[in-house]
Amino acid sequence: MTGSVAEAVGATLAALGAEHVFGVVGSGNFHVTNALVKHGVKFVACRHEGGAATAADAYARISGRPGIVTVHQGPGLTNAMTGITEAAKSRTPMLVLAAEATAPRSNFRIDQGALAHAVGASSVRVHEAADVARAWHLAVSERRTVLVNLPLDIQAMPAGEMVTPSFPPVPRSVSESSIVELNAVLDQAERPVFIAGRGALGARAELSALAERCGALLATSAAAKGLFTGDPWNLDVSGGFATPLAASLIRAADVVVAWGASLNMWTTRHGGLVDRSATVVQVDLDPSAFGAHHRVDLSIAGDVAETAAAVTVAEKQGYRSDPVRLELSTSGRWRDVAYEDEGDGSHIDARTATIAVDDILPSERVVAVDSGNFMGYPSMFLSVPDHRGFSFTQAFQSIGLGLASAIGAAFAMPDRLPVAACGDGGFLMGISELDTVRRLGLGMLILVYNDDAYGAEVHHFGPGGHPLSTVVFPSTDIAAIARGHGCAAATVRRREDLASVEQWVAGPRDVPMVVDLKVAGQRPSWWLEEAFRGH
Structure with a gap:
């Protein structure tokens, strides 16, 4: 084919079946990203490379198709590493298209292959378009996250004739x-x-x-x-x-x-x-x-x-x-298990809030859950229609991935209501992607379980008499922050405060809604308490 290797890479991935690519564009991945778009792949522009990698991971989990993320060389890749690590540990089929600086004195130069292997991902360096096809095959056949290094000098070279290699089927039969x-x-x-x-x-x-x-x-x-x-x-x-x-x-x-x-x-x-x-x-x-x-x-x-x-x-x-x-x-369901409501007028019991939201939501939903002390409430009390209705990024146990996960899930299942469930710490850590949700017009419901703390640490170290000033924060008006981004918002302290959520769900959902759940935080979540005890 005529054109550069960068253009051939985009054409090859489109021919292999790529439909969405998530990323942040810089000078190093500009031409590859444009080539993908030229050949019909939808580009989803995120605000941070970490969010882009996490969204691509969730897209792959929910859609069953390989995830693709595109990033700049050097810092673009390092910014994405937490999301890449989660994907690699989860054996998510995903391609990370990363420009690579090879000039000895480039300030962008790092050992990108070593970085990939350090977190359990595979690595392929592109010399021709066929190398991208090999990376795709590795990701799909072995359920691997593959870093595809695109050297800047090679990207600019003439592509020559594009040949997509064939690969033998992977043995899957049992003895x-x-x-x-x-x-x-x-x-x-x-x-x-x-x-x-x-x-x-x-x-x-x-x-x-x-x-x-x-x-x-x-x-x-x-x-x-x-x-x-x-x-x-x-x-x-x-x-x-x-x-x-x-x-x-x-x-x-x-x-x-x-x-x-x-x-x-x-x-x-x-x-x-x-x-x-x-x-x-x-x-x-x-x-x-x-x-x-x-x-x-x-x-x-x-x-x-x-x-x-x-x-x-x-x-x-x-x-x-x-x-x-x-x-x-x-x-058989958690909502069938009796419990003593621990709401106090200023704070709502997380179980009560989640059961109420479960009743409000339509059955066709896709739920993405962040990590943290809160994570069991949406995981246990929100029902999902099938396995494509739930994204659970916990292999690396990083907080801050939930909002970006919901973006990937929303593109994987566009006919369902996307729901992001986050703790206040994780939501604020990944808040850059709230702009992405608003800008893309995603009618997403974002639940923030807000106890004004890193709850797992509070309940893990507090009983031992340790000072908690490093993990407890002043109250944050998350609803006000959300409105500043152009979202609908609600602060929920009692069951009746969810009335505005019910109205939003009824439609038209033309803007996202952020729900600041002021949850009672006097007790540790039993699942983390059990994990900390080690039994």
């Missing part, structure tokens, strides 16, 4: 002997539980069919929340966010099968959620996942859907008894 072993385990199981993670997304039909045959109850990791929505045997999330009923049923399981789930400390409550006598099976494409966080009795390397479809266990009742069905129908 026959593994299927025989899994059949035997499930055949003997009396109380089997399936826990599905991100590696199981797209395999609902196969897992549900197998669970029905062998009588298994269904649960997910937090990252795969919504996968089994609507199934009467759905326990929802396993781990710290599990309801008391779900936790008791998982503890009583005699067989636990992890499907594309790592069984980390959050999903298993530091291992305490899985009985020591239970047989644990782990199915994953990545052999390095086996036993990384929890003991495993049977490891099966293979695709989740193909493995589940190959199992031929005979039909039986298993764990699906009438008493269990009744319990799930009456006590």
